[in-house]
Amino acid sequence: MACEATLHVPLSSAYALPLAICLLSALAVAATWRAPVAKGTSTRSRHIVLGGSLALVLTVSAGLIHQARSAHITVQGDTLTASALFVSTTIPLSAIQFGDAVDASTLALPRRKLGTSTGSxxxxRFETETGREVFALRAGAGSLRIPVRGKADLVLDRPLYEEIRACLAARQTP
Structure with missing residues (x-):
């Protein structure tokens, strides 16, 4: 039996600022598009540059929204795979010390290795202040740090952790 749990990221609070910046950038590009053409500038080259800028802003916006909706954990067989868009980690269940999970609500992750950090x-992938690597999937204040032998620790939202634990318990029940 495979288990899957998705990180629930509230777009309104988590991505409000980045999406607002993208929206304002798109509006600025659109306003510039309609502005008078300066002497010596061809209309065609201006449209190419502005069109490319608008496409870039829209792509970044779509990427942020897609990332917020695609972070998940899958347990299949004897492995757990945590994924966040372009980065993932696969860990043997035997290496994960679920019973030793500790509160990580105030855990600072100052060094981003390969991941996204916007507000909460x-x-x-991140590094703690002590240099320990962690794989984080958290979108709020309540999170847990789960030690992993030989690999990066997991930092998960409490609801995500509880959903995975419940699924693993259901798998163990005959």
Whole structure:
């Protein structure tokens, strides 16, 4: 039996600022598009540059939204795979010390290795202040740090952790 749990990221609070910046950038590009053409500038080259800028802003916005909706954990067989868009980690269940989970609500992850950090949302690979690598999937204040032998620790939202634990318990029940 495979288990799957998705990180629930509230777009309104977590990505409000980045999406607002993208929206304002798109509006600025659109306003510039309609502005008078300066002497010596061809209309065609201006449209290419502005169109490319608008496409870039829209792509970044779509990427942020997609990332917020794609972070998940899958347990299949004897492995757990945590994924956040372009980065993932696969860990043997035997290496994960679920019973030793500790509160990570105030855990600072100052060094991003490969991931996204916007406000309270952190997804991907990070390093703690002590240099220990962690794979984080958290979108709020309540999170847990789960030690992993030989690999990066996991930092998960409490609801995500509880969902995975419940699924693993259901798998153990005959």
């Amino acid at each position: 949302v952190q997804m991907g």
